[in-house]
Amino acid sequence: MENRWSRLGSAKSTESHNNIKNVCAMLKRNLNTADPRPPILLGHGDPSAFPCFRTTPVAEEAIVDALKSAKFNSYAPSLGLLQARRSIAEYLSRDLPYKLTPDDVFVTSGCKDAIHVMITVLARAGSNVLLPRPGFPRYEACAAFSQLEVRHYELLPEKGWEVCLDSIESLTDDKTAAVVVINPGNPCGNVYSHQHLREIAETAKKLGILVIADEVYGHLSFGDDPFVPMGSFGSVVPVITLGSISKRWAVPGWRLGWIVMNDPLKMLQESAIVECIKSRLDFSSEPVTFIQGAIPKILQDTTEQFFSSINSILKEAAEKCFSKVNEIPCIACPHKPQGSMFVMVKLEVSLLEDIKDDMDFCLKLAKEESVVVLPGAVVGMKNWLRVTFAVEPLCLEDGLERIKAFCHRHSVMR
Numbered sequence: 001m002e003n004r005w006s007r008l009g010s011a012k013s014t015e016s017h018n019n020i021k022n023v024c025a026m027l028k029r030n031l032n033t034a035d036p037r038p039p040i041l042l043g044h045g046d047p048s049a050f051p052c053f054r055t056t057p058v059a060e061e062a063i064v065d066a067l068k069s070a071k072f073n074s075y076a077p078s079l080g081l082l083q084a085r086r087s088i089a090e091y092l093s094r095d096l097p098y099k100l101t102p103d104d105v106f107v108t109s110g111c112k113d114a115i116h117v118m119i120t121v122l123a124r125a126g127s128n129v130l131l132p133r134p135g136f137p138r139y140e141a142c143a144a145f146s147q148l149e150v151r152h153y154e155l156l157p158e159k160g161w162e163v164c165l166d167s168i169e170s171l172t173d174d175k176t177a178a179v180v181v182i183n184p185g186n187p188c189g190n191v192y193s194h195q196h197l198r199e200i201a202e203t204a205k206k207l208g209i210l211v212i213a214d215e216v217y218g219h220l221s222f223g224d225d226p227f228v229p230m231g232s233f234g235s236v237v238p239v240i241t242l243g244s245i246s247k248r249w250a251v252p253g254w255r256l257g258w259i260v261m262n263d264p265l266k267m268l269q270e271s272a273i274v275e276c277i278k279s280r281l282d283f284s285s286e287p288v289t290f291i292q293g294a295i296p297k298i299l300q301d302t303t304e305q306f307f308s309s310i311n312s313i314l315k316e317a318a319e320k321c322f323s324k325v326n327e328i329p330c331i332a333c334p335h336k337p338q339g340s341m342f343v344m345v346k347l348e349v350s351l352l353e354d355i356k357d358d359m360d361f362c363l364k365l366a367k368e369e370s371v372v373v374l375p376g377a378v379v380g381m382k383n384w385l386r387v388t389f390a391v392e393p394l395c396l397e398d399g400l401e402r403i404k405a406f407c408h409r410h411s412v413m414r
């Protein structure tokens with residue numbers, strides 16, 4: 001007889017073995033413990049442990065003050081504290097051609113929670129969603145869990161990882177609810193121009209689909225194009241922006257994010273989407289109240305100098321990474337990262353003697369050189385690698401040298 005408990009849980013809910021955290025942890029277990037050199041972890045993107053990426057004292061003091069005030073020991077409302085929502089609206093309105101109000105903002109436990117909320121809301125409507133390839137696997141994982149159909153559109157490496165608008169058009173049908181755009185991009189380090197964002201908005205308008213703009217790396221841009229929020233085109237097509245303080249302030253552990261309705265013409269008024277988001281938020285645990293209490297100070301008082309010093313560390317790291325990778329045989333970087341913390345690197349497997357694929361490369365690299373990078377397959381691009389450059393500069397240099405030595409050793413041209 002079939003075991004009574006075997007019907008509990010479903011295969012779909014166990015697909016998480018393929019997520020970034022788990023793959024990095026698996027590669028870390030493959031490090032050679034006899035190697036006297038310190039391991040160099042370029043797999044996941046959390047620079048908060050490095051002294052040069054330490055958050056601003058403004059943020060630390062804001063938290064301490066909020067905590068000591070004893071004003072934030074209660075439960076927070078499920079949509080977020082009003083002062084937190086107001087300050088997020090003001091912060092984002094600085095870069096928009098119209099003003100957001102606190103009613104446009106919902107506070108979430110980081111951007112991951114914002115993703116989860118939006119995916120469950122879309123799944124309830126029996127729709128499908130368009131996701132970028134390569135992309136951020138959390139979307140696929142949430143969609144699988146919620147049984148929301150995913151369709152992948154392509155990002156074009158030879159065009160600075162721009163969105164392939166033709167693939168968006170050909171994938172859309174009357175069940176398509178939204179297209180997710182990640183800008184500045186993880187894993188590609190792209191920062192889209194004003195013009196390209198307008199084209200995306202016009203395409204979405206023509207197809208009648210929402211844009212979900214993942215801007216968790218908002219303002220972490222250091223290339224030719226400045227960061228432009230997708231919400232700038234909110235009067236072309238409704239845009240729902242997801243963000244958090246995790247990346248710009250380097251505090252991913254603080255778990256404060258947001259979902260923001262960029263819909264100045266109230267095109268979504270007739271839809272149930274806002275009601276659906278609100279009722280979904282009733283089920284989530286809201287971010288810690290004293291963090292919410294600190295948010296107005298964090299957003300208003302952080303100095304330009306803090307932001308520009310982080311961006312200049314990232315810029316230098318991105319340049320070093322790009323030029324170094326392109327000196328190494330067997331790997332290549334088609335596009336210099338313009339933002340975020342990542343670069344996609346193409347693996348020429350045929351030029352490597354005994355390397356089967358990206359996973360094999362990463363396993364052997366961990367074993368032989370004590371360096372962890374992420375196999376591209378995890379972000380949807382087999383035989384590519386995703387490398388984080390948001391680490392201490394000397395660490396990055398050392399890591400790139402070791403990758404170089406590894407590639408030379410395994411090159412067929414040796």
Ligand SMILES: *Cc1c(COP(=O)(O)O)cnc(C)c1O
Nearest residue numbers: 110111112136186216244246252
């Ligand atoms: C890191 C990341 C998130 C998650 O952000 P948190 O605020 O830490 O939950 C969401 N989207 C992308 C593209 C990310 O890289």
